[in-house]
Amino acid sequence: MNYDSRNYDSRIVMNKMSIHHKKRVYLLFLCSLFGILSVYLIDAGRLFGFDFVEGVETVAEMDNLPQTLKDYEGYLDISVHELSLSDAGDLKLYVNGDKAYYFLPACARMEEMLFRFDEDMYDVVIDGVAVASGDMLAAYEPGRAYDMHIISKRQGVQEGMDCTLTLMQSESLPAVFIETLGDIEELNESLDNEDQGEFICVLADGSIDSQGFLAKMNSRGNASFAKAEKKSYQIRFFESTDVLHMGSAYKYILQANALDPTYLRNKIVYDYCKEIGVPYMADSLHVDLYLNGEYAGNYLVCERVEFGDSRIAVENGYLLEKMMSGRIQEDDVAFQVEGMEDFIVREPLEVSEEEAAYICDYMNMVEQKIASCTTKEAYEELKKYIDVESFADMYLIDAVTNNIDSNIASTFYYKLSEEEGGKLYAGPYWDYDNAFGRHDRGYIAELCAYPSGYSEELFAVRQFRELVVDQFNKSAGPVMQRYIDEVVPSMDDYLQASRKMDICRWEAKGHHGDLYSTYEEAYPYLLVYMQKRLDLVEDFLNHYESGAYHRVVFVNTSSIGYRDTEYWVKDGGAIPEEVIREVGDRFYCKEFLNENGKVYRREPIREDIILYGNKYEEL
Template identity: 30%
Template structure:
């Protein structure tokens, strides 16, 4: 049914492919769609006055989740954020002139047309009467990908890609930013991605451009993943938790942007364009050939990226250890290449040692960066991530600052089933004894993967990390000194310019996505995505009282409208309420870390601290060892006149010194 319905809607886009696209070459000089546009329809360009041929969208009707159209004569233009607020360039793909809002557009010609968003315009074309409504996005960018002949037999790109995840194709396209800049770098390869999400009608894809490109200000890369967030009615859970991971200092957090996605002139909805989990770009310490010496022999030690992935299949490059499938994301070696078995054996050996060390009394610090795996656990615990330690759980094995190879808990990935979104599998929850999965209270990760409710411990790797003594010792400090400042910033109540470089406020994220979300849901992607999704209609919001070290729950229930704003607020409020519960749990064991620059250890950083460092350097006083750590402002291992100078420049407002006045990790 899925293949058939996709083919139906896409064939509607190309229904008159036999109709000669006369005048196309002449019209292109004035701005017209490329040869992917063969339907008799009206088309709108992303940027007014552009001669670009790629960033065009055909008008389309609202569809259901099987791509069935109930009202084919009601049409929409879903405009990206680059479109002008009051004029658009419209191309007429019909064989006779068409009039739109008083402007006559000749057959196969382009004209500038004034418009008002939300107004329904009447259009007579091809012997039919239509209404046309125009909506505007505010997303950070737009992605256009075009190929009307993906398999060489005339198959439309999305029909071909969605037939099987194994299919891939090349394409032309456009990357468009809100300021109207267009990048026409070609697509070397696009193919489907995802595990359970691949079975949904709105799918995700991996995109490999011919050269490095920037998407809406992201660092240039060739490879990206474009995520549909189909099961997330807030369209934001992945974005928020990726950015939070970045803000708390997890390495390799994927940068991402809200984008609108168009293929062959068809609007596919609001997506999240992300840096792909890849060696060399997102994880620079790992390369696909980094396991080889110059003479082609296998190195004794080398870095790699490994993913705990229960859905790994025969076609994947993986090993099985401790009843877990560990996919080797990099270096990915094909059968027959040098080192194919050696790399697998090496990864298995190192992951075994790591897994063993995650035991409650295991020496985790000898094989892993404790802080980073603790942060990875906290991200999963904060979100109550259903997939925690089961799939999309990545670890990077590389050298630390001392040259020792260790595991780092990152990159983070795939959190649409987090933050109160999913109901979970009920028989599984009953088996492990969790009755409050949908609630923001209660421990989660330590139970995930238990064989039964009475089992003392789980074999799930994140569950084991959560119970390791070294991790438990640092959790309160990391929570209160890294996570809570970021979450307080998210609320907008304690805005922090430094945090905002990585992690925005709740209001800012909403502002970046709300209009794109409106287009997404108006086009046919319904807010209600099935029985897997939890009830998001109401909750009693909680906050943390630092004076009493207790969670305080509102007596009045907050009700959420069943629209995008309501669902976005539900997800945000659930996360902050969950944070309040976790704060209450961690508070009894929290001992504040010294502050960078606080040489006299009085809990404040001021000019007195600069004086203390000067007196120490002059031999008048001797700072205790803990105070020396705080006084070492440039973190070079010594307390010198440079540290005094940095503090003085900071107090004078001459320079911004990162980390001054904040806890030292």
């Protein structure tokens, strides 16, 4: 049908859309009852004229109007709609005080877009010209500011507001549109809430990449969920779906990167790990995400860390995650390993008592062999049980990224079945928004922000150190230098238009970067920190054997605070006071004792030493 703004009756079309929406909701309800049979119900529904990919419902109830437009922040049902992308639905107007925005995906074509709103609820005037629902946007230009006057009508009471309207448009990025049955705010309120809906991913050229029905959508995260208004999500399709050529799977993660003002840290680490040869790293791509017609921001669509043909291709093995004890859920299969605390069995999904006992015993055996690995013979014996190359990768990734969560949470290992060799592998890697000095606990680049884990413990073994140095010099170091010089600036440039939209959308809520909360401050700092940390790691690894550097291991002797960590100091240097204070804050102690029981007073360091926390605070 050729829509002409001169005779386009928006209310008739909106009423039709309301009917379509009710049909779609009914069939999605059937999908939830019949699961995989939903696809057949959908095909049957189309035969009888049901429309499953129409836009979101645009007939809003009067109760959906804001109580007042004064100082209002949020979305209004004054939408724009692209005729060639009817699957994507309407895009609502975002208002923040005296500023209003339409956030357009890269695939949007202005000449095919029209306004769509209920004229019984709103009057709209742009640059002195009254706008009717159905008017085309061909004359409007993205990036240009327009004077906008809105009158809302609530039960006969009219209220007006003046604002500046800007049409912002992304570039190059795919767009993901999700329409849920319920309100997104319900998902954002609790990690326990879930919903169903429709999913469509559209590439920048307007072609459809993937689409399907979601059996489940829920919020996810820990610190990011608690701190940030912008939430991350997990989605699960009714049918296995290939999104953005990541390989067909049921589950995907939509990472908000709400704690990272650069939007880059997770993507940097995921791609870096893949490039240095870490197997089974998650594919990921930045997208613009729209939820029920509202622009949710710039997101990173990621594969989930799980077993599967297009994920971690392991059969009859185990996927383990190091986890903080306070985050373990009642239905998690968890066990403890001396020195590494708690692990969760992520795969297989169903674990018998015998299987749980087996993997617990295996991990404790590995820990004991690592702890007693003091000779070449012991190292060769250990290699029968673990893949030392993957543990060397873990050491380097910990060292280069200086991620505060490493060896605390989201740290994965997988074990092959006996038929596949039976060894334990370190990786793949996940959740790096706290890497590269973003958190205030990692601002000292010379101090390891993470507690020691298996790979740090293995560094005491000369043969393992040689492997680490070799892998760093051949791959990990040069690749990271290229990322700093070329890849990261290219990533940043690619996100420029989308990032500006995200900043406008969320500036009222604020980013939660612990050191730098704005992109303008955070991005230059990221590059400087990455270079500083890389230079330190390179210098330390290549000169440790000669005695030019020494390891200072801080040991937490209490049951509170963070576990042991390291500081690398040049021969003859002293530990700076700010390092002593920082580690003391982590351990909740006021001083450190050397192995002779004397308080460390910034004496020069001439060898590897251990310092023990002392005078702990009462919490």
